[in-house]
Amino acid sequence: MSSLIVDLVLCGIAYVVLIYFVATMTRARIQRGRNRNDDGDGGIEDFTPPKIDLPPGVIWPSDIPKRRKQTEIF
Helix, strand or coil: CCHHHHHHHHHHHHHHHHHHHHHHHHHHHHHHCCCCCCCCCCCCCCCCCCCCCCCCCCCCHHHCCCCCCCCCCC
């Protein structure tokens, strides 16, 4: 047999063994994790933005000062 055929057979065997191990590992993980009632984060959700120390002169868009209505005087 030529070396090309031997290489192809060995690559095929390695491929089959690799697929077997991947299939058995993922099947075990799926069976262990069947109970999906929780989100997995393990805590209370906090939707507040982080407190970041901004440089002077930079403000958050939600902290924009309210403008007073200007009355037109003629």
